[in-house]
Amino acid sequence: MGDPLQAPARRVVVRAALLLVPVLALSLAAPWLIDRLGRGRGGQASVPVERPPSEEEIRASHRAEERLAEAEEGWRRATPMAPAEAAPDASGERVRWFPGFGVSVESTPRGARVLVNGRDLGQTPLIASVRCTPGETVQVEVRKDGRRPRRRSTLCREDQLVELSVELR
Numbered sequence: 001m002g003d004p005l006q007a008p009a010r011r012v013v014v015r016a017a018l019l020l021v022p023v024l025a026l027s028l029a030a031p032w033l034i035d036r037l038g039r040g041r042g043g044q045a046s047v048p049v050e051r052p053p054s055e056e057e058i059r060a061s062h063r064a065e066e067r068l069a070e071a072e073e074g075w076r077r078a079t080p081m082a083p084a085e086a087a088p089d090a091s092g093e094r095v096r097w098f099p100g101f102g103v104s105v106e107s108t109p110r111g112a113r114v115l116v117n118g119r120d121l122g123q124t125p126l127i128a129s130v131r132c133t134p135g136e137t138v139q140v141e142v143r144k145d146g147r148r149p150r151r152r153s154t155l156c157r158e159d160q161l162v163e164l165s166v167e168l169r
Helices: 006-035 055-077
Strands: 095-096 101-108 112-116 120-123 126-129 139-144 148-157 159-168
Touching: 095 139, 101 112, 101 139, 112 126, 139 159, 148 159
Parallel strands: 101 159
Antiparallel strands: 095 159, 101 126, 112 120, 112 139, 139 148
16 A cells, blocks of 8 residues: 555645636636626627717817816806895985896796896896996896786996896786
8 A cells, every 4th residue: 555644645636736727727718708798799899999089079178178267267257245235226226236237036926037128037036147338228027927027127237236026916
């Protein structure tokens, strides 16, 4: 017979070989498996292939960058302000400080459309800037379905917000 220590050593070598063979086979097959698993049903790679951007994509990107630069410039120029209480001026309208000229319109009922010089600015309650020259007449119309529209005119003022309250019937 043989040495009694050779049998356990031989078993260890055989077990190690049996464990090592699948590991080696898997490591050799790994690139092929990864390639196969990375493909979609059509056999094409599921990862998109990089391509250079089209001319239209480049132009759209430039336009977006220009709009962002304009917005950032506006944010830099913005003046933070604390709300001030409105007070009647010489015309009797309630006004408060505002950069440029603006209107604040509230209505009963809420949700009425506000048109300033024919331009739809949104629904009440509303605060909006209005482009005009100081002293120019500004026409404000407030309308809501099923109600009679109300029209008011005011004068454009430099750095003022005119507060208007309208009841629609």
